[in-house]
Amino acid sequence: MKHVFYFIFFLLFSTTFCRITKFKIDNDDRDGFLLRDFGFNKKGTIKFNIKFLEIDSFMSNPPDVGFVIQKIDDEDFDQLDWPNCPNNFADNFAIIAKQEDWKKGFVWQTTINETQEGEYSIYYRNCESSQVSFDIVLTLYNEGPNYLSAGEFPLPGIYLLFFLLYLSVTSLWIMFLVKNRKKTRVNRVHILMSVLLVSKMLAMLCKSIEYYYIKNTGLPNGWNYPYYIFAIFKGILLFIVLLFIGTGWAFIKRSLSSKEKKLFAIIIPLQWLDNMAMVIVSETTQASKEWTTWETLFRLIDIICVCLILFPIVWSINHLKSVASIDGKVAKSLEKLKLFRQFYILTVAFIYFTRIILILFERALTYQTKWVSPFFDELATFLFFIYIGYKFRPEPNNPYLRIGEVDEESSEEDDIDAINLDDFSFQEPTLRNLNENSQKDEESADPNDGNENDDDNDNENENDKK
Structure with a gap:
C-alpha cells in the first residue's frame, strides 16, 4: 500500500x-x-x-x-x-x-x-x-499551432456542450426538489443526486477549459487539478448513489443490513483509490516503468467495483421473488420486482457499454475520429443520469416512492399484529388462573356432580383401553 x-x-x-x-x-x-x-x-x-x-x-x-x-x-x-x-x-x-x-x-x-x-x-x-x-x-x-492530436480537435467544444447540458439538468433537478419538498419525501439520496450532478457539471467545465488551454499552449495551466478533484468526487458519489438505490435505502427501507454495510466498506475505499489513480494515470506519459502495470491494475479494480455494485440489486431481486411466493401481497412484490429488474438491466448495460464496448469501438476508429469514443462515453453517462433522476424522482405519482409508502403502511400493520400477539401471550397466565378457579368452584359447589364426572372419566378411560 x-x-x-x-x-x-x-x-x-x-x-x-x-x-x-x-x-x-x-x-x-x-x-x-x-x-x-x-x-x-x-x-x-x-x-x-x-x-x-x-x-x-x-x-x-x-x-x-x-x-x-x-x-x-x-x-x-x-x-x-x-x-x-x-x-x-x-x-x-x-x-x-x-x-x-x-x-x-x-x-x-x-x-x-x-x-x-x-x-x-x-x-x-x-x-x-x-x-x-x-x-x-x-x-x-499540428498546424496553428494546435497542440491537440488530430482526433481531439472537437473535444473542447464537446465538453463545453455537456457542461451546458448538465447545468440545465442540474438547475431543473434542484428546482424540482424545492417545488416538491412539501408534497413528497425528498430524502438524502435525492440530495446526493444533486451533489453528483454538480460535481459532474464542474468536471465537464474544467475539462473543457483544460483542453482549450492545451490546444493553444500545450499546457493545461493548472486546470487539470480541479478536474481531478471533481472527477474523483463524481466517481465516488456515483457508486454511493447506485449502492443506496440498489439496496433500497431511504426509499423502501431506513437502514442497511450488516452484509450491505460490509459491501460499502469494501467498495468505497477501492473506488476512491481507483478513481484518483485512473484519472492521473490517464494523463501521464507511458514512459514510466510502472505505467502499464498500474494502468491494468486500476482498470481491473474498476471492473471489480462495478461488478460488486450489482450484488445489492441481485439480493433485492431474490428477496422480492421469495416474498412474492410466500406473501399474500403478491401484486406489490411483483411491482417492486419489475422496478428492480429495470434498474438492474440499465445498470448492467451502462457498465458494459462504457467499460467494454467503447474500448473495442475506439480501436476501430480512424485517427481523425478518436473524439467519437469520449463523446459517446459522456452521452451514455448523461442519459444514465437522466434515467436515474427520472426513475427515482420525488413525485407523488412515482411508483418507486409509492411502494415505499406502502411498505411503511405494511410495516405498521405488522407492528400492530405483533402487539396483538404479545397481548395474547401476556394474557395466557390469567386464563390459566380462571380455569383453576372455575374447577375449584365446581368441586366445592356439588360433590355429586364431581362423582358423576369421575364416573364419566372412568368410562372414557375404559373405552380408550378397548
Whole structure:
C-alpha cells in the first residue's frame, strides 16, 4: 500500500499532463518503451530536446540509443523487433545518436507532409539494453499551432456542450426538489443526486477549459487539478448513489443490513483509490516503468467495483421473488420486482457499454475520429443520469416512492399484529388462573356432580383401553 501512495505522489507532481511532455529517464535498462501516440495532419511537427545523456557502459563503441517514430497503420507496426536497432525500418523516422552527440544536448525536429498524415507512436530504443539516463522535452503539435492530436480537435467544444447540458439538468433537478419538498419525501439520496450532478457539471467545465488551454499552449495551466478533484468526487458519489438505490435505502427501507454495510466498506475505499489513480494515470506519459502495470491494475479494480455494485440489486431481486411466493401481497412484490429488474438491466448495460464496448469501438476508429469514443462515453453517462433522476424522482405519482409508502403502511400493520400477539401471550397466565378457579368452584359447589364426572372419566378411560 505504501508503494501505491508513493506512485500517486509521483504522478501528482510530475509534469507530463500536456502535449509538451517533460520527463526524466533515470538508469533505465529497458530495450524500448512507448512515449506517446499522436495524430498528425499535414504540417504537424515533432520536436525532441534531449539533455544530460549518461550511459553506464563506456566501451570503445558506445551503444546507440534513440527514438523511432512509427506510423500505426504501417504493415510493419506489429512486427517491430525490439531487440534489434530500427535501422532496417525504412518507413520509420529513426533518430539514432551516439553518446558523444547527446552529452551536450541534442535537438531534432521534423514536419509531417501531406503524404505522411496519420497517427504515430513515438518509441524510445536502447539497442544494447544499457542503463541510460537523460532528460527529454517532447513537443507535438499540428498546424496553428494546435497542440491537440488530430482526433481531439472537437473535444473542447464537446465538453463545453455537456457542461451546458448538465447545468440545465442540474438547475431543473434542484428546482424540482424545492417545488416538491412539501408534497413528497425528498430524502438524502435525492440530495446526493444533486451533489453528483454538480460535481459532474464542474468536471465537464474544467475539462473543457483544460483542453482549450492545451490546444493553444500545450499546457493545461493548472486546470487539470480541479478536474481531478471533481472527477474523483463524481466517481465516488456515483457508486454511493447506485449502492443506496440498489439496496433500497431511504426509499423502501431506513437502514442497511450488516452484509450491505460490509459491501460499502469494501467498495468505497477501492473506488476512491481507483478513481484518483485512473484519472492521473490517464494523463501521464507511458514512459514510466510502472505505467502499464498500474494502468491494468486500476482498470481491473474498476471492473471489480462495478461488478460488486450489482450484488445489492441481485439480493433485492431474490428477496422480492421469495416474498412474492410466500406473501399474500403478491401484486406489490411483483411491482417492486419489475422496478428492480429495470434498474438492474440499465445498470448492467451502462457498465458494459462504457467499460467494454467503447474500448473495442475506439480501436476501430480512424485517427481523425478518436473524439467519437469520449463523446459517446459522456452521452451514455448523461442519459444514465437522466434515467436515474427520472426513475427515482420525488413525485407523488412515482411508483418507486409509492411502494415505499406502502411498505411503511405494511410495516405498521405488522407492528400492530405483533402487539396483538404479545397481548395474547401476556394474557395466557390469567386464563390459566380462571380455569383453576372455575374447577375449584365446581368441586366445592356439588360433590355429586364431581362423582358423576369421575364416573364419566372412568368410562372414557375404559373405552380408550378397548
